[in-house]
Amino acid sequence: MNKKVITTCLAACSLIAGLSLIPVSGIMAQDNGRPELTLNGGSKGPIPFKHQLHQTIVKDCAVCHKDFGKKPGTLDEAKKIGALRPQQVMTKTCIACHKAKKRIGEKSGPTSCSGCHS
Numbered sequence: 001m002n003k004k005v006i007t008t009c010l011a012a013c014s015l016i017a018g019l020s021l022i023p024v025s026g027i028m029a030q031d032n033g034r035p036e037l038t039l040n041g042g043s044k045g046p047i048p049f050k051h052q053l054h055q056t057i058v059k060d061c062a063v064c065h066k067d068f069g070k071k072p073g074t075l076d077e078a079k080k081i082g083a084l085r086p087q088q089v090m091t092k093t094c095i096a097c098h099k100a101k102k103r104i105g106e107k108s109g110p111t112s113c114s115g116c117h118s
């Protein structure tokens with residue numbers, strides 16, 4: 001192979017390699033949402049929620065997001081249209097995990113009303 005062919009080949013290869021990186025970086029640029037947010041707790045009062053802390057602990061987004069979307073207000077929206085019952089996420093997701101972790105002696109979150117609702 002002469003020098004020109006090699007140079008062309010290298011240029012083509014790096015172009016292909018560069019292109020194949022684009023979809024990968026697209027996946028990496030995941031929107032994690034707000035690090036801290038306040039959830040609507042109805043008559044019991046709002047719930048300050050450390051979203052980022054939970055992302056670190058829980059890892060799998062679907063543990064919570066199987067029930068509602070990744071947009072602000074989707075939890076309330078799902079309750080409004082009847083896709084989720086009131087207190088369903090609270091009981092089946094939040095408190096269920098906190099209780100399970102407590103049971104096995106791991107670091108856990110609140111299980112009493114005032115621990116979450118302020």
Ligand code: HEC
Nearest residue numbers: 031032033034054055058061064070071072073074075076
């Ligand atoms: C322990 C539960 C939980 C886990 C785990 C979780 N989220 Fe969320 N996330 C929430 C709640 C609650 C909301 C607020 C929804 C609402 O406002 O109705 C939310 C909202 C969001 C939003 C909307 C923007 C915002 O700031 O409200 C995005 C984006 C999001 N989450 C991304 C993620 C990603 C990505 C992961 C995984 C790395 C993840 N979440 C893991 C509970 C969780």
Ligand code: HEC
Nearest residue numbers: 040041042044086087088089090094095110111112113116
């Ligand atoms: C681990 C946190 C946590 C604890 C502990 C907790 N809650 Fe909640 N609560 C939530 C979250 C999150 C919501 C909003 C999502 C939902 O309705 O499932 C909520 C919603 C509610 C609502 C409003 C439901 C609606 O849509 O009208 C009431 C009422 C409520 N909780 C009462 C209680 C009572 C009573 C206790 C104590 C026995 C309690 N909560 C303990 C997190 C918690």
Ligand code: HEC
Nearest residue numbers: 047048049050057058093094097098101107108109110116
């Ligand atoms: C799969 C497990 C899991 C789920 C689901 C989960 N939590 Fe937690 N939560 C934890 C653990 C573990 C901690 C203790 C973290 C620490 O102290 O480092 C915690 C801590 C907390 C704290 C105390 C944080 C602080 O330091 O102020 C609150 C409040 C809380 N969780 C609310 C919620 C709410 C509301 C939901 C549902 C939307 C939820 N959690 C869902 C595991 C979970």
